[in-house]
Structure formats: C-alpha cells, structure tokens
Amino acid sequence: MAGIRVENLTKEYGDTVALDNVSFEIHEGEFTVVLGISGSGKSTLLRCINGLTKPTEGQVVIQDGPVVAPREEIAMVFQQHNIIGGMSAYSNALSGALGRNGLTTSLLRTHDREDKLQALDALETVGLLDEAEQRAGQMSGGQQQRVGIARALVQNPDIILADEPVASLDPGSAQDVMRYLLEAADERGLTAMISLHQVNLARQFGQRFIGLADGQLVFDGYRDDLTFDVIDDIYGGIDMEQFLSGDDTETTTEAVR
Numbered sequence: 001m002a003g004i005r006v007e008n009l010t011k012e013y014g015d016t017v018a019l020d021n022v023s024f025e026i027h028e029g030e031f032t033v034v035l036g037i038s039g040s041g042k043s044t045l046l047r048c049i050n051g052l053t054k055p056t057e058g059q060v061v062i063q064d065g066p067v068v069a070p071r072e073e074i075a076m077v078f079q080q081h082n083i084i085g086g087m088s089a090y091s092n093a094l095s096g097a098l099g100r101n102g103l104t105t106s107l108l109r110t111h112d113r114e115d116k117l118q119a120l121d122a123l124e125t126v127g128l129l130d131e132a133e134q135r136a137g138q139m140s141g142g143q144q145q146r147v148g149i150a151r152a153l154v155q156n157p158d159i160i161l162a163d164e165p166v167a168s169l170d171p172g173s174a175q176d177v178m179r180y181l182l183e184a185a186d187e188r189g190l191t192a193m194i195s196l197h198q199v200n201l202a203r204q205f206g207q208r209f210i211g212l213a214d215g216q217l218v219f220d221g222y223r224d225d226l227t228f229d230v231i232d233d234i235y236g237g238i239d240m241e242q243f244l245s246g247d248d249t250e251t252t253t254e255a256v257r
C-alpha cells in the first residue's frame with residue numbers, strides 16, 4: 001500500500017507550462033479522479049507520477065522515495081487500450097508480469113503457476129474470466145480496456161493510474177469500465193488516480209478529486225465539496241443543463257449545494 005505525495009510539481013515544454021507548482025497528497029487506498037479540460041495538464045500529472053515524464057521542478061514521492069523512473073509498484077492503464085489484438089485476453093493479462101520476469105520469460109511463455117493464477121484472478125476481477133481465451137482484438141472497446149486493467153493488476157501494483165481510460169467508449173461501456181476499476185481498487189486496497197473529462201462519470205465514481213486548469217491546481221477535495229462553483233472553476237462555464245441531464249443526476253443534485 002502506498003500514498004502519493006506531489007510536491008511543487010512544475011513541468012514545462014518550451015514555453016508551455018503544463019503543470020505549474022502543483023502540490024497535494026493522496027492517502028493510501030483513495031480513489032481519486034483528476035478533472036480538467038483538454039490541455040489542463042492531466043496526462044502530464046499522471047506521467048510525472050509514474051515516472052514516464054521528468055518534472056522541470058518539484059517531485060513526486062511514493063513510499064518515502066522520489067519517483068525518478070517507472071516503478072513496478074505503479075501500474076498505468078492507457079486511453080488507447082495498448083493491448084495486443086492477436087493475443088488472447090489471458091496472454092495480454094499475463095504480460096503484466098513482464099516487469100517482474102523479463103522479456104525472455106514472456107516470449108518463452110515460461111511463467112510460473114503463480115503468474116498464471118494471477119492473470120486468471122485479474123480477469124475474474126474485471127468480469128472476463130469466461131472470455132479468457134478470446135482474442136483481444138475481437139473484443140469490444142470496453143472489454144479491451146478491461147483486459148488492460150487486468151494486465152495492470154497482474155503487475156501487482158500498490159498504485160494504479162489510468163489516463164482517460166473511457167474516453168473512446170460509449171456511455172454504457174464507460175460506466176462498466178469505471179465500475180470494474182473502482183471494484184478492483186477496492187478489492188485490492190490500491191491507491192487509484194483516474195483522469196476523466198466527463199463530470200458526471202467523475203462524480204459518480206470519484207471519492208477524492210483533483211481539479212486542474214491551465215496546469216494549476218484549482219481544486220483538491222472530496223465529493224461533497226465538488227460544488228457547481230468548483231466545477232465552473234475547473235471547466236470555465238460548463239453548460240449546467242447538460243451537466244444535470246446525465247445518468248447520475250440524482251446523486252449530483254443531492255451533493256451540489
């Protein structure tokens with residue numbers, strides 16, 4: 001188990017300030033949604049947390065050590081499912097053990113029994129045990145993303161990050177994927193950070209929220225604090241009619257005061 005401490009994080013790309021002195025702390029086991037419009041810095045934040053992007057200033061600290069490169073205990077789920085279509089759902093899930101075992105083991109398919117059980121267990125967590133032998137390329141977008149989550153779980157992480165994991169999915173599949181992510185994190189006690197641009201979905205599944213606008217931290221709080229004013233700060237004039245017409249209208253209205 002691990003929390004995430006982000007300390008004065010700044011990332012510049014030439015003249016573009018993607019993250020501007022961002023600091024916050026996520027506690028162990030929290031399910032956090034990162035909100036913000038396109039270009040607000042969500043991907044950059046997640047990439048700094050998993051060590052794929054080097055900050056210009058500041059640092060990310062996990063288990064008392066700064067993150068300077070990708071680590072085994074931090075798994076990432078990407079928007080474009082990044083799975084291998086010609087392989088079965090099971091083989092894709094099993095490839096999550098690659099970091100632990102190396103490429104040779106993976107190519108020679110000499111995984112030990114424990115890895116194989118973990119892959120099946122992860123597929124069960126995302127509701128795909130019966131489809132384990134199906135070719136991933138023949139699965140729906142939502143199922144493919146669930147295979148991506150299973151692969152991340154086989155990495156045996158303490159932290160799971162997901163960058164816009166439902167951006168390319170229809171609303172029903174998006175709900176499914178978010179539900180499985182939440183259940184997986186809950187079941188395994190993972191700290192999770194998920195970037196989303198859909199406010200309704202965020203409100204439905206998020207427990208904790210980080211709001212970014214122009215690379216700056218404009219909100220850090222829990223569901224009850226996510227008021228219309230806060231949403232307006234993050235999204236700069238969202239259409240409230242559209243916001244309230246979503247699937248989670250009831251929960252949303254109840255929590256916004």
Ligand SMILES: Nc1ncnc2c1ncn2[C@@H]1O[C@H](COP(=O)(O)OP(=O)(O)OP(=O)(O)O)[C@@H](O)[C@H]1O
Nearest residue numbers: 013016017018036037038039040041042043044045
């Ligand atoms: N590799 C890069 N080189 C140059 N500029 C970049 C790079 N990555 C991101 N940026 C810029 O940094 C800013 C933040 O981008 P980022 O992708 O983090 O935002 P985002 O909120 O994830 O957006 P989206 O939802 O569209 O992915 C944007 O202005 C973007 O153009």
